[in-house]
Amino acid sequence: MDALQVTNLSVAYEEKVVLQNVNLTTPVGHLTGIIGPNGAGKSTLIKAILNQLPNKTGAVHILERPLNPKDHLVGYVPQRNAVDWDFPANALDVVLMGRYGHIGMIRKPSAKDKQIAMECLKNVGMEAFADRSIGQLSGGQQQRVFLARALAQEAEVYFMDEPFVGVDAATERTIIAILKDLKAKGKSVFVVHHDLQTAADYFDWMILLNQTITASGPTEQTFTEDNLQEAYGGKLFFMDQTKLNKTFN
Amino acid sequence: MNEFWVLLTGSLVGITCGLTGVFLILRKTAMIADAISHTVLFGIVVAFMVTQSLSGFWMLVGAAIAGLLTTFLVQLLQSGGLQEDAAIGVVFTSLFALGVLFITLFAGNVHLDVEHVLMGEIAFVPWDTWDILGFSMPKAVWMLLIVLVFNLLFLVFFYKEMKLTTFDPVFALSIGLPIVAMHYSYMTLVSLTTVAAFDSVGAVLVVAMLIGPAATAYLMSKSVIGMIVWSMAFGVMAAITGYYLAKLWNTSIAGMMAAMIGVLFMLVFLFKPHDGWIWKVFKRMKIKDTEPNIL
């Protein structure tokens, strides 16, 4: 079974074509890294997969069906700072929002929904902050809350746009442990990631992207210097070569 | 008795606008409400031109359509690449000018003068009554009650959806919430609220009542529910104090209520413990005072 299948996807903003003829297939049960330089179109790819961009052509299948939010198959952690941090809501409120898809329109969250939300908060180590206003959390704590919200969705396929930005090493380890746990449960997780040093450690599947797919597949086959040079357009030279070699070996 | 009706009308305006206004502030669409309050004039004039009557019902319909048209046009201009503030400014001033023109051309001698639209005549509210189900109450009170019920029902049913589409529309879209439909439904409610309120208190007070109490409540509260309660409370407070001060100084009731909204906001803005402005200035001074000791 394929978690994600993208065929002939192209996207343009205004007049600029940003993604060109993207084709890729990823089987279920992988922790996949989406990797590429700034402006490569990683965020755009996720948004296009989630059907949030008007100006696109091509087809996307998730678990071999066209995307339908009513199936509750997809969980999403959008890029941070896209929301209003002064919004009058606390951490638990935000996590509870992950249940809204299951609850359905009009009906109110049940005691069970609240319990699930609380458990997800506990999972990311934030249960002590449940009634803290979201604006009063640190950047890393906010990031954890949003991860908890995605967990509360109880989805099959997750998309996360740069969940490690502005997060300290301990939080990063917590998050990656949670993601690996999801994988162990047979879920599929797609993560936009920038740090090439850790990428090979974290992910067992890779999508290298720069306007179009330059490589995609199991990490051992795709995460090669040649492929990276191609994705980064030869701009990779300022990376720490020794470290890079270490990750390859 | 007349005084009672005026106070009741003012308080109902405070409650209804206070309730509706909360999500205007949270969605950062306060100025769309300002725009709608201006374009409602256009809707009413067109409704009058089409039906040749000034019945409350057709006014509501005209206003609702004008409100939706405003929302739609602003969205259209934005998707055409114009920044939001300019899109709002272009749409409402143009429709307002068109409304004024239509009045002078087609409705010059009817009771539809523009000053009335701007300032309302809350003092005359008690004399214009409707009989519904055997109850005789001022028309303004009826209209406000009906719109308040609409607003309450909408929030009872869609509270959590409104909260999510406001807080994180991208995420809301990803779980399949109809964010566009929510937006237009809500803007329809804003239009209905505007027209129900402004018949008695005028366009200016409607804007003040929609934005002011909710903005004050935003400073006070840490939850959306708390904000709603505060907002309605501030609306009623401003209405009642405004009425008595206007009586005292023999001046415009609606204007005075708007002024009181300003006073309440300033009180909270300046004196709220911990994050009021005065409080912050004091804190800053204290830090300065202690600085020499550190050195």
Next chain:
Amino acid sequence: MLTGNLLWVLIGAILLGIAAGLNGTFAFLQKQSLVGDAAAHAALPGIAIAYLVTQQKDLPILMLGAAITSALAVYMIQWIVGNSKLKADAAIGFVLSVFFGIGIVLLTIVNQSGTGNQSGLNDFIFGKAATMAKSDLVWLSSSALLIILMCLLFFKEWKLMIFDPIFAKGIGLPVERLRILLTALTVLTIVTGIQAVGVILMAAMLIIPAAAARFWSNHLGVILVTSAFFGALSGALGTIISSVRTGLSTGPIIVLCAASLFVISYFFAPTRGFIAKSLKKKAFKQRNVVKEAANHE
């Protein structure tokens, strides 16, 4: 047809249109179009206070009062946004409606004070360009000329300040003072225009020409000239149309002329206009459909 007074009205409207078009462009680029709206509404209490204090209705005195409360409103918006979690839209709407409400309170008091009824202050709400006295029109024209001159003088500095204030500060521009000067000029534009077109529609003069001009170019210089041209054209057309048919107030007609220019720009402007963009989108879809078909073969 161009009798003495009408000629003056025409000159006044054109100059006002140019001034508002230039100034509005700077406000537009700072994303402050609606601040102009608030400042215009906030002129009303100033006018009433000036009248209550001096018991005179000479235009310069009323303009001074209007300028003070307008400037106060702009300052207050910045103060609220800078010192609380409220966003600009809420602060603008709040200040606008409360100042206007206070203005109406004061205006009611003026109107009840016997002589007040003839004060003509109500005209400031909707404007009365066609029936302005010649002395007032001279005031209006010279004030508008001053604004135009200032805009030309500080064009380069403001451009840099809006585009990149930090860099501007770095090369030694007095950014804060430039900003205050620009705000002051916006206020001056508003108080210059309110007697002619009224507080509510004055905002339109600032916003619409600038927004329309934006569709025609990406260069500030071109946008400024286009905006000034649109402002002047709507001023002239509005004055002429409303003088041909008596009973039409000038303000709304001027605004509707500007709105028509906007609609034309929105649809027909090259590259940034609606039609040009739609064509481009279609081309993108077609290109890819062709490509896909090719891929399937």
